[in-house]
Amino acid sequence: MARRSIGQEQFGFAGREQAASSLDALVRLIDWNQVAALLDPLYPATKGEPAWPPLAMFRALLLSIWYDLSDVKLAEALDDRASFRRFCGFTANEATPERTAFVRFRKLLVAHKLxxxxxxxxxxxxxxxxxxxxxxxxxxxxxxxxxxxxxxxxxxxxxxxxxxxxxxxxxxxxxxxxxxxxxxxxxxxxxxxxxxxxxxxxxxxxxxxxxxxxxxxxxxxxxxxxxxxxxxxxxxxxxxxxxxxxxxxxxxxxxxxxxxxxxxxxxxxxxxxxxxxxxxxxxxxxxxxxxxxxxxxxxxxxxxxxxxxxx
Structure with missing residues (x-):
């Protein structure tokens, strides 16, 4: 299954001042490439609708814990909040995952025991x-x-x-x-x-x-x-x-x-x-x-x- 490309708009948040967020500091805290490597076994199929990047989905699950959000509320917040989008790697105008995408991703995490x-x-x-x-x-x-x-x-x-x-x-x-x-x-x-x-x-x-x-x-x-x-x-x-x-x-x-x-x-x-x-x-x-x-x-x-x- 192919993966979607996100964060490609170079000036997605241009034209407005970005409010400082603790999430920006969390992005710099660790080497997320090592986390992405652990998530590589997900979405191995070559057919089907392009999947959301696993690292973006994993970061979204962290947001749901920090802010105690249900899958529905997480999808709404990710679509609306600039700091959430930046943390997950989405630019201002890109589509973001729906509730069911988080359900499927979580099931994959458990199935692969990751x-x-x-x-x-x-x-x-x-x-x-x-x-x-x-x-x-x-x-x-x-x-x-x-x-x-x-x-x-x-x-x-x-x-x-x-x-x-x-x-x-x-x-x-x-x-x-x-x-x-x-x-x-x-x-x-x-x-x-x-x-x-x-x-x-x-x-x-x-x-x-x-x-x-x-x-x-x-x-x-x-x-x-x-x-x-x-x-x-x-x-x-x-x-x-x-x-x-x-x-x-x-x-x-x-x-x-x-x-x-x-x-x-x-x-x-x-x-x-x-x-x-x-x-x-x-x-x-x-x-x-x-x-x-x-x-x-x-x-x-x-x-x-x-x-x-x-x-």
């Missing part, structure tokens, strides 16, 4: 810019409601004091200093954190900070095998004197709580700002794609903020 490759490729570039010395890793999980109670890949989970949720669980490993997400694993919501936790631990993680749900040899051994040092919240200690034992327990847990609490800000951003309160599509493959895309969008914005603060 969401994780894109996450890893973009994150590797961003870490080279923002992470100087690796000192520690935050590991935790968050529950995300399913798109429908009829999603057969999702499961019900009930925590004490909270209502039952039918959905999935995103297991995340993030850099303790920069809060960049380094590893992501998605399971049904009823999977134990400690059992799925090793998939969220990157190589050479440094000190690994996690809550008491990650107690046990399974997670601890996985951290040690990757060259890390477990720092897990303890729920109890042995000792002869109660007061002294409680003091030691508090002294162990306090610095862990102080560090691992940073990961809650990541989940808060995902859910409050990026629309990840609920999955948009059914199935665990689609759920994983949504989480990976959200992590990419978050890491891009987070890196831009880190570099701006350093400057």
């Amino acid at each position: 969401d994780r490759a894109l996450f890893e490729g973009v994150t590797l570039q961003l870490k080279s810019k923002a992470v100087t010395v690796k000192t520690g890793t935050l590991v935790d999980a968050t529950i995300i409601a399913s798109a429908s109670d009829e999603d057969n890949d999702a499961r019900w989970v009930k925590h004490k004091g909270k209502r039952a949720v039918h959905g999935f669980k995103a297991h995340v490993g993030a850099d303790a200093d920069t809060a960049l997400v380094e590893e992501v694993s998605v399971t049904s919501a009823n999977i134990n954190d400690g059992k799925a936790g090793p998939a969220a631990v990157p190589d050479n993680p440094g000190e690994v900070f996690a809550d008491s749900a990650y107690r046990g040899n399974h997670f601890r051994d996985a951290v040690l095998a990757k060259g890390g040092v477990p720092r897990i919240v303890a729920t109890g200690m042995w000792g002869r004197h109660e007061a002294e034992t409680l003091r030691k327990l508090h002294a162990w847990n306090k610095p862990i709580h102080r560090v691992r609490g940073r990961i809650e800000k990541i989940f808060g951003t995902w859910k409050r700002c990026y629309g990840l309160r609920r999955m948009r599509w059914r199935g665990i493959a689609n759920a994983a794609a949504q989480v990976h895309l959200t992590a990419i969008a978050y890491n891009l914005k987070r890196t831009m903020n880190i570099l701006a603060a350093q400057a």
